Amino acid sequence: MSPDRSQLPLPDPETTGPDAVEQFDIAELGRLLKEHRGPLSLRQAAAEAGVSFSTLTRVEAGAQPDLATFTRLCAWLGVSPSRFFTPTATRQVSPLDQAITHLHADPRLTDDAANKISSVLRDLYDALAKEAVPAVPALACHLRAASVLRPGVPQRLADLLTDMNTELERLVEAGEL
């Protein structure tokens, strides 16, 4: 186990667990709401967003909304709720970070024990996971398909969609679309 790896910052369960209020960027929510509202009055905007006038006023001013209000406001803004839990543009939480956060949240483990297991996990992950990362970037493709796919369908569908995307790229490049 390399000593430098053990120095890597671990996600702190205090700030990534369920009580991570400080991770919620309330100021950004208020700013976006104001921006999105534009010339609309608070009353008009609240009606559009489906929240009460007083709630919208408070949230714009920096108060923390409840979950139902938050969900409605995100829908109105057209942004993903996760945006406000990431101070930087987008924060990708890897499965490894998630696992480590869970370890740190486990009351049966001391900090030292959680760090040791995390360190082993990191080593294993570094050694084994890289090969498994898909080489293909995610296709930007909204798919209207059956929600449950029967055996044999996923393979055929994935191949079809990949081939459709390739052909579309070719046609666009050739100026035929």
Place this chain on the structure above:
Amino acid sequence: MTLPRGFKANAEREALRLRRELDLSDTDALNVDDLADHLKVKIVSAEKLVSHTRLEELERVQAYAFSAATFQVSGRNIVVTNPLRTPGRRASDVAHELSHLVLKHDLTEIREVNGMPFRTCRPDEEEQATAFGGTLMLPRPLLLGAVRRQWGPAQIAEHYGVTEEMARYRYNTTGVAKQVRGR
């Protein structure tokens, strides 16, 4: 899962606004290909991209496994439809896909099909697109007119080129029959 408050009313307004842009009255049938043109979205039948046989084979393994997809290629949105669908079903599929674009839904969810990652929309956005797609094809004034002529979902579907399923969904969720009866 429920639609955000105010969504349905906004959808009705937006549907009528788009119809005005297309020089259609509130009660005209909407041609989804015209709407796609207007929104500068290309619609391509899947058989132009892959063989018909492969699409039929997929259909044999599971009917309706693939209905439509919107691809983002070089910053452009291209809707790919399944040629094996009926015209009504195709219209519903295209209206649904165009709804995602009108509603500016981001492709934020990752869905894996056989290990192949696809960026797609959230489930609540799917519900919104279905509701908005239905509103685009069958806005309230159109349904009211149809109900006053004593048409049921089957006749509405036939006349306006949508699936009976969609006509029934709009007929039942907009309360138009009740409104006409109440007069």
